Amino acid sequence: MRNLHNAVIGEKVIVNSLFAENELKERLLALGVTKGAKLEVLRKGPQDNLTVFRIRGAMIALRKEESSLIYIH
Template identity: 70%
Template sequence: MKVLTDANVGETVKVKNNDAEESLKERLLALGVTNGAHIEVLRKGPKNNLTVYRIRGAMIALRKEESRLIEIV
């Protein structure tokens, strides 16, 4: 199983599943993290704790704990 934190900068991946809990899952869905959505990894922050992604045209920063819950293809 590959998760979003495994993706490298410059890669574009496709969301397979969102395993987050209810409130975080709702937030991610509102941001466009749905099954089949394409996510581009733009840059990683210090210590790789924070990563910036482009999801459906918007730039979104997620913590490692959050992006670890998103399964990708």
């Protein structure tokens, strides 16, 4: 299993599990990052610190610390 931060631009992935806690977990769930959700990697920022994803028709940006807590397959 790998984390979302390791996905490459243009890749479409499915969320397997979420290891965030407290406010961050609530935020990710509110954005639609749930088990089984489909994400597409749109672009990465400088030094791979920020990544933009498409999820359920919306674009979201996550920092490396946040996307590394989301496991995909």
